[in-house]
Amino acid sequence: MGPDRFGIHHPTLERIAADLLVSRDLGVAIALVVGGGNIFRGVNVSEKGTHRVTGDLMGMLATVMNALALESAMEKAGLAARTMSALAMPQICETYERRRALRHIEEGRVVLLAGGTGNPFFTTDTTAVLRAAELGAEAVLKATDVDGVYSADPKYDSNAKRYDRLTHQEALERNLKVMDSTAFALARENRMPIIVFSIREKGAIAAVLRGEGRATVVGN
Secondary structure, three states, rough: OOOOOOOOOOHHHHHHHHHHHHHHHHOOOOOOOOOOOOOOOOHHHHHOOOOOOHHHHHHHHHHHHHHHHHHHHHOOOOOOOOEEOOOOOOOEEEEOHHHHHHHHHHOEEEEEEEEEOOOOOHHHHHHHHHHHHHOOOEEEEEEEEEOEEOOOOOOOOOOOOOEEEEHHHHHHHOOOOOOOOOHHHHHOOOOOOOEEOOOOOOOHHHHHHHHOEEEEEEEE
16 A cells, blocks of 8 residues: 555555566566455454454455456566465456466466465465465565564664564564464474565565565574
């Protein structure tokens, strides 16, 4: 949503699409898990009385909208992309299937993974680690608002310590909010490195892939 309070900010989409194009040209295969909080957060309506399952399903639909918008921006930038949803909606996009996703990646497309896991009660963090493990990814890049993992929220605590590198165990013991507990447990089990960086800067994704970006690496 960029600087806006809600919705889709097209200059931000264009910036991310350009960054992904450069990243692909580095020779990196990319699968992208898309969230939906700029449009709808299921947890918000569940707190107001809507059943949690219903709220989560509505949130999954928001991720599909974002994926389609980003796919359009990527295609416009000259980067082949394909949206795949964990929820079947064949008139809108392909349904996620591991072998088909791998085929798209092998053919040079960026795969946009929408619809979460297709199940309520699971976050996009968990989806990211799950799909990374399924597709044989080397790492999960977690794009956030801050340039790494801190001991506390740096927006509110000026004394927060920033970490350059952590093990999965250290992050757990220090109760650092790298990802939700289900996602983090899955990452540790699969020995999946998590690279946390800020998406706010132009070229941030490519910079991290080149080893030049400011980020925190969480791994074994």
